[in-house]
Amino acid sequence: MTRRRTALTFWLFVGPFALGLLAFTYVPIVWSAYLSFFDARDTVTPTEFVGVANYLDVLTDRAFLDSIGTFTVFAAFIIPTTVALSLTLALLVNQIRVARAFFRSVYFLPFACSYVVASLVWKMSLFSGVDSGVANTVLGWFGGESQAWIGTVDPPLYWVVLITARLWLQLGFYMILFLAALQRIPEHLYEAAWIDGAAPGWQTFRHITLPGLRGALIAVLTLNLINAYQAFDEFYNILGDSRGYPPFARPPLVYLYYTSLGSGGQDLGRGSAGAIVLALVIALATLLSGRLLRRAN
Amino acid sequence: MGARVDRRSFLVAAGLLGLAGCGSDTGRGGAADGPLRHWYHAYGEDGVQDAVRRYAAAYPGAKVEVQWNPGDYDSKIVTALRAGAVPDIFEAQVKVDWVRQKQVVPLDDLLGDTRDDFVRTLLDSQTVDGALYGIPQAIDTQVLYYRRSLLEKAGIAPPRTVDELVDATKRLTASGVKGLFAGNDGGVGVLTAPLLWSAGLDFLSQDGKAPGFDDPRAATAFGKLRDLNSSLLLGAPTDWSDPGAFVDGLAAMQWTGLWNLPKIVAAHGDDVGVLPFPRLDASGAESVPVGAYSAMVNARSADVVAAKAYVKWLWVDKADHQTEFATAFGAHLPARKSLAAQAEPLRDGPGKEIVEFVTRSGRIASPARWSSRANTALSDAVSRIARQGADPAGELRAALEVARDEIARLDR
Numbered sequence: 057m058t059r060r061r062t063a064l065t066f067w068l069f070v071g072p073f074a075l076g077l078l079a080f081t082y083v084p085i086v087w088s089a090y091l092s093f094f095d096a097r098d099t100v101t102p103t104e105f106v107g108v109a110n111y112l113d114v115l116t117d118r119a120f121l122d123s124i125g126t127f128t129v130f131a132a133f134i135i136p137t138t139v140a141l142s143l144t145l146a147l148l149v150n151q152i153r154v155a156r157a158f159f160r161s162v163y164f165l166p167f168a169c170s171y172v173v174a175s176l177v178w179k180m181s182l183f184s185g186v187d188s189g190v191a192n193t194v195l196g197w198f199g200g201e202s203q204a205w206i207g208t209v210d211p212p213l214y215w216v217v218l219i220t221a222r223l224w225l226q227l228g229f230y231m232i233l234f235l236a237a238l239q240r241i242p243e244h245l246y247e248a249a250w251i252d253g254a255a256p257g258w259q260t261f262r263h264i265t266l267p268g269l270r271g272a273l274i275a276v277l278t279l280n281l282i283n284a285y286q287a288f289d290e291f292y293n294i295l296g297d298s299r300g301y302p303p304f305a306r307p308p309l310v311y312l313y314y315t316s317l318g319s320g321g322q323d324l325g326r327g328s329a330g331a332i333v334l335a336l337v338i339a340l341a342t343l344l345s346g347r348l349l350r351r352a353n
Numbered sequence: 354m355g356a357r358v359d360r361r362s363f364l365v366a367a368g369l370l371g372l373a374g375c376g377s378d379t380g381r382g383g384a385a386d387g388p389l390r391h392w393y394h395a396y397g398e399d400g401v402q403d404a405v406r407r408y409a410a411a412y413p414g415a416k417v418e419v420q421w422n423p424g425d426y427d428s429k430i431v432t433a434l435r436a437g438a439v440p441d442i443f444e445a446q447v448k449v450d451w452v453r454q455k456q457v458v459p460l461d462d463l464l465g466d467t468r469d470d471f472v473r474t475l476l477d478s479q480t481v482d483g484a485l486y487g488i489p490q491a492i493d494t495q496v497l498y499y500r501r502s503l504l505e506k507a508g509i510a511p512p513r514t515v516d517e518l519v520d521a522t523k524r525l526t527a528s529g530v531k532g533l534f535a536g537n538d539g540g541v542g543v544l545t546a547p548l549l550w551s552a553g554l555d556f557l558s559q560d561g562k563a564p565g566f567d568d569p570r571a572a573t574a575f576g577k578l579r580d581l582n583s584s585l586l587l588g589a590p591t592d593w594s595d596p597g598a599f600v601d602g603l604a605a606m607q608w609t610g611l612w613n614l615p616k617i618v619a620a621h622g623d624d625v626g627v628l629p630f631p632r633l634d635a636s637g638a639e640s641v642p643v644g645a646y647s648a649m650v651n652a653r654s655a656d657v658v659a660a661k662a663y664v665k666w667l668w669v670d671k672a673d674h675q676t677e678f679a680t681a682f683g684a685h686l687p688a689r690k691s692l693a694a695q696a697e698p699l700r701d702g703p704g705k706e707i708v709e710f711v712t713r714s715g716r717i718a719s720p721a722r723w724s725s726r727a728n729t730a731l732s733d734a735v736s737r738i739a740r741q742g743a744d745p746a747g748e749l750r751a752a753l754e755v756a757r758d759e760i761a762r763l764d765r
Binding site: 097098099100118119180183184185186187189203204205206207208209210297299300302303304314317322323 | 428431432434435450451453454456529537538539541542586587588589590592603725726728729732733736737740741742751
């Protein structure tokens, strides 16, 4: 009876979430894989089997390949920057003795902000192309000319907008992960090192702090990598609109959105094929990075 | 044991009821139990929403619920059409894929004697394979607004060719004011079609069986957008469809919709001139794009007959509603010639000139056979040419290939 009750309680709590996971994650994945082999324009119940034609289409589509290429470069930039800055913030917040909770909260707060809201603030206020935009006002103080930050392609100033928005939004989260890891490193290790003559600073950071952060570092790198490939919200809201999206700085998810659902088309077959290819690319990149990190350690 | 049987019976009954509930709302052509659901996108002008709700409430044939949809309405509609019976009626521009997937129903029988009263090109733009799928609600167009005083001060005549437009845009650019605003994407979205027309070309050939821009003149026309690039206003707080940048004096000229005429005239009074998009050269043509949201009926509606009857009442029979809808909240042209002739706000001044542009050089902005994929390929090409300095001929070759593929697919 007790066992039955335990089982019942288990399903009562887990059941709704398991059902949600099944209905909104696993079924769509399987359905998407199914659609990727059909001509599924404007329909989720296609009848025309096309084999691997959608995969060939996607893999020869310049826009899709550009989106993967651009974001591999984006990932190569944003991941080390995020890790370095969030780790620096965590070290600073961990060291201060006063108002630590305040600074922790202040840096974490942007993470609670909606990506859409932040994007609109970045687009319409901070980096608006008119003279009254915050960035242009600051430029004006130093005698600089106003810039169309989002609209300037050569040089690609729009990256300044996209990258600062992403850093502002996510640094706090990774800082908290590092902070938690820093606080788990036993204090006596530092004391032992000082007794043995290690100087506080780079030496203890290199030989005690960094090895102690190994788990957190791998987690942050992996989460960052996946997040970089899954970028959508700030890109869509800063550069795109309902009529379309420029061909530059187009992340894979924005490409897939416009192919499958947006006003760029309603081709669920090609979109699904792209989604499967992207999932494989992310899985491969994650596995590779995991293997490289393990080897480095 | 008895309790277990009762629970099971309850679950079975509940499951069956659930299934029955699901089934009642999806049958094509089944009996309608509830009200008709009518979707609009969110119009920017004050008062339109109240007006369409008032029209719906006045319909004697059925209860009609109006849904106002802000945001990415076009995507929402295509998703809704795939998913089921809601909405019963909606506004959109006909897409050939919707017809191929049998998601919308023909509406030819609704027009009756009024067919000849509707602007012919509008009906053509909503027609696929000889059948009409949308009843045009109003005509929208876009024109070049300019500040007369700024042009006079700079000694510039209103531009009649694309080169004159490029020259005027450069000369009107001064500290704090840019020559032209055509959207924060550098005009790619709204000027692609007028540039094609300026060269005497189009998205599709006349019979719709081939791309209409397989011509070196297309590359020349799009190259002009590159010439304009440095003098365009970019990064404005509002986009091309809003008059904000022009009203606030951020640009001396703006390419935007007729619908903004009242706000623009209110801000600048007589200092406003209007022009069609200029011709590329003597072989090209002036143009204004003509577009229309049309009322369409979802083929999965629980009561297609009732939905069609409502569309006929609202967009064919009720002439007073149509006139008010088009002219009382912003400037649009009624879709019927007899009503357009009576529309008070378009009888003089810039409004009258714009009506003449539409009559003389209106071109369909979004042909039903011009697919989204082909459009994306072309607009990517134009963006690379205009904003990144890519080779026009090479970019257009790639876009032509996609367009040919898409046309071939539609005819398969």
